[in-house]
Amino acid sequence: MSQQRHGSTSGGSDRANAVPAFPDLPEATIARLPEYLRALHNLGEGGADTISSEGLAAAAGVNSAKLRKDLSHLGSYGTRGVGYDIALLIEQIEYVLGLDQRRAVCLVGVGNLGHALAGYDGFASRGFKIVALFDADPSKVGERIHGLIVRHIDELPQVAVEETIAIGVIATPAGAAQAVADELVAAGVTSILNFAPCVLSVPANVDVRKVDLAIELQILSFHEHRKASLTALPGGRSATGAGNQEAVGS
């Protein structure tokens, strides 16, 4: 779930040639771009310079026609018989996702989930640095987690300016999440990743994405239910093929 905003930018001259004036991308395409990026990095690290659309689609776990359509939105069509230039495509996707700029992240709520997120190396390796941790519980304030000291939530306005925090992650109980979102917005944060199981109300210029693993499990439960009902049909119809893969959160 998200409210997506598309800014406009002229970009540098090389990039302006590589990517059409800021592309207006379907939400589903935006959600798949990080999957393509991850697959491209893996392929590049494996020594490949180019990749066919079928190869990249298989590595990203999507259908190749969908991948070609997604990449055509970036003005990237590959070369017949050669495929896509991996380094160029990485540059194009990183540009569109804005990953060529450092984005400071803060985390609010340093409980069970917050501890795990604060210690996750995967953010830094993908260009996001958690620069501050906040909690309202005085017994947690001052605790050091992976080199960062937990600060009281009251320090958020000052730290948000000092660290130019762009993205706030909420890992508080649902009952506190709206108040925390309001504090993040008041501190100038315009993108929020919400792990709390609730809907946040935010101004139109603020983007929110929600992560809820329970919802993903409920969707898988639906598919289990559907498969069981198919095999229970007379004649025992059963699903075949490669199965469906969707990235969590897409």
Ligand SMILES: NC(=O)c1ccc[n+]([C@@H]2O[C@H](COP(=O)([O-])OP(=O)(O)OC[C@H]3O[C@@H](n4cnc5c(N)ncnc54)[C@H](O)[C@@H]3O)[C@@H](O)[C@H]2O)c1
């Ligand atoms: N999205 C998911 O898939 C997923 C998975 C697990 C947990 N969750 C959710 O994540 C949230 C955190 O779960 P948890 O198990 O870590 O909970 P927790 O109780 O261990 O931690 C919550 C932390 O938030 C802090 N907090 C409470 N109010 C605050 C406020 N106003 N300002 C700052 N900090 C505040 C608490 O002091 C505590 O440290 C819950 O909403 C939970 O439902 C989501």
